[in-house]
Amino acid sequence: xxxxxxxxxxxxxxxxxxxxxxxxxxxxxxxxxxxxxxxxxxxxxxxxxxxxxxxxxxxxxxxxxxxxxxxxxxxxxxxxxxxxxxxxxxxxxxxxxxxxxxxxxxxxxxxxxxxxxxxxxxxxxxxxxxxxxxxxxxxxxxxxxxxxxxxxxxxxxxxxxxxxxxxxxxxxxxxxxxxxxxxxxxxxxxxxxxxxxxxxxxxxxxxxxxxxxxxxxxxxxxxxxxxxxxxxxxxxxxxxxxxxxxxxxxxxxxxxxxxxxxxxxxxxxxxxxxxxxxxxxxxxxxxxxxxxxxxxxxxxxxxxxxxxxxxxxxxxxxxxxxxx
Numbered sequence: 001x002x003x004x005x006x007x008x009x010x011x012x013x014x015x016x017x018x019x020x021x022x023x024x025x026x027x028x029x030x031x032x033x034x035x036x037x038x039x040x041x042x043x044x045x046x047x048x049x050x051x052x053x054x055x056x057x058x059x060x061x062x063x064x065x066x067x068x069x070x071x072x073x074x075x076x077x078x079x080x081x082x083x084x085x086x087x088x089x090x091x092x093x094x095x096x097x098x099x100x101x102x103x104x105x106x107x108x109x110x111x112x113x114x115x116x117x118x119x120x121x122x123x124x125x126x127x128x129x130x131x132x133x134x135x136x137x138x139x140x141x142x143x144x145x146x147x148x149x150x151x152x153x154x155x156x157x158x159x160x161x162x163x164x165x166x167x168x169x170x171x172x173x174x175x176x177x178x179x180x181x182x183x184x185x186x187x188x189x190x191x192x193x194x195x196x197x198x199x200x201x202x203x204x205x206x207x208x209x210x211x212x213x214x215x216x217x218x219x220x221x222x223x224x225x226x227x228x229x230x231x232x233x234x235x236x237x238x239x240x241x242x243x244x245x246x247x248x249x250x251x252x253x254x255x256x257x258x259x260x261x262x263x264x265x266x267x268x269x270x271x272x273x274x275x276x277x278x279x280x281x282x283x284x285x286x287x288x289x290x291x292x293x294x295x296x297x298x299x300x301x302x303x304x305x306x307x308x309x310x311x312x313x314x315x316x317x318x319x320x321x322x323x324x
Contacts, residue, residue, distance in 0.1 A: 007036070014060055015053075018086045025050050027202045031176075032058045035140060038174050040196040042146075044187065044203040047180040052079060055142035055176050059115045060088065064137035068118045070144045071157055073270075074277055074294065076118040081281075083116065092118035093129070096270060109136045121148075121159040124166045138173050141166075146177035149193045150186040164195055181317075221309060222252050229258045229287060234304035235280070238289045239321055241310035243267050246289045249309065253289075264290040292317060 059066035076092040083090035149160035246263035312318035
């Protein structure tokens with residue numbers, strides 16, 4: 001059994017080796033300790049506070065595979081790509097993969113090679129997945145964007161209810177639930193619907209000192225966006241309400257020789273979404289004009305501005321979107 005001192009040293013060395021940081025931020029270290037000790041844990045931290053590290057690092061320190069339940073394929077891909085770039089074995093399962101590729105991933109999990117496996121909540125009721133997971137040693141379950149379980153929230157996903165039944169079949173496995181967007185009512189709902197057992201709760205102020213918010217009253221929004229992008233040669237996101245808004249604004253900017261922009265919405269094919277997300281992720285000056293189909297959980301360190309061409313659906317959505 002490793003001593004407490006040796007464990008803390010290992011934890012810090014792992015942080016330095018894979019993430020390059022010397023110290024943990026805020027309550028990250030305590031959250032990791034809670035997970036490692038086998039406690040159900042509920043984390044409410046603002047966007048950009050490093051929630052992902054709270055399950056990614058303990059996954060490396062424990063035997064088995066951390067099962068990460070995530071609401072968006074774009075988010076899964078983004079996280080897996082980042083982990084692989086650090087030399088961490090991570091995979092995701094999606095309908096895009098053929099049977100052979102999925103089988104390779106399952107076998108890597110069974111062999112203890114993969115440390116984090118990302119799945120959608122819908123997959124938890126897939127018969128083949130349930131069969132395969134019985135042969136995989138799970139270290140713990142991480143529920144990302146846990147507020148999606150709440151019927152009170154704008155991002156409600158009925159499939160998040162599947163997690164409760166999955167946990168009943170795996171009662172000995174610790175659960176870590178994470179969100180950046182939750183009222184006290186939603187927090188209570190997360191605890192109840194995930195059946196968290198006496199969870200340790202970590203909560204931090206939502207104040208973000210590194211973000212400045214400006215509002216303007218203007219008569220011509222198209223012209224204002226053009227004027228901003230004409231001089232702002234940096235990476236950013238412009239949120240619009242509808243798919244048509246995204247396409248029309250992009251078309252207007254292209255006509256006016258602003259070429260570092262593209263649109264993103266749920267109507268695109270999977271191939272188009274992947275290409276546009278990858279292009280934006282790998283650029284320091286591309287701008288995406290998007291509906292709220294893009295953004296949840298995306299982690300890009302050089303987003304310099306977020307513009308709301310249209311109002312968000314709620315204050316919670318707005319807070320999450322400006323934190324990219």
